[in-house]
Amino acid sequence: ADGRWLAYAVSTGPGGRTSAIRVARPGSGSSAAYSGPIEVTDGAFRDTSPRWDPSGRYLAFLSSRALRATEDQLFWQLNFARAQRPYLCLLTASAADPMRPPPRRPGWDLEDEQGEEEG
Numbered sequence: 825a826d827g828r829w830l831a832y833a834v835s836t837g838p839g840g841r842t843s844a845i846r847v848a849r850p851g852s853g854s855s856a857a858y859s860g861p862i863e864v865t866d867g868a869f870r871d872t873s874p875r876w877d878p879s880g881r882y883l884a885f886l887s888s889r890a891l892r893a894t895e896d897q898l899f900w901q902l903n904f905a906r907a908q909r910p911y912l913c914l915l916t917a918s919a920a921d922p923m924r925p926p927p928r929r930p931g932w933d934l935e936d937e938q939g940e941e942e943g
Contacts, residue, residue: 829847830847833874846864
């Protein structure tokens, strides 16, 4: 988000069938401590289109990894209709998981929460 890091997708298999997400610090190659790009994903699937969130705490990307074949309604063949989905990578240990609901107070009851939503 601040321009110090670059996120990109790189092909990992023949014909571009698989790809990985990596992050690197441009201009840091001259440093003795630079160890190359960091692999966010391992390249076993087709991971593409990395994007930083505005705060720089998360990296979102698309990945084709839901390999559940379904029968096509128009053609006599199997397809992977919903194979590509968005994924979110937490980049710091202190980043809260935005997909997880906040913890509930001790003694929580579902009826209490429903009453708050209605009122």
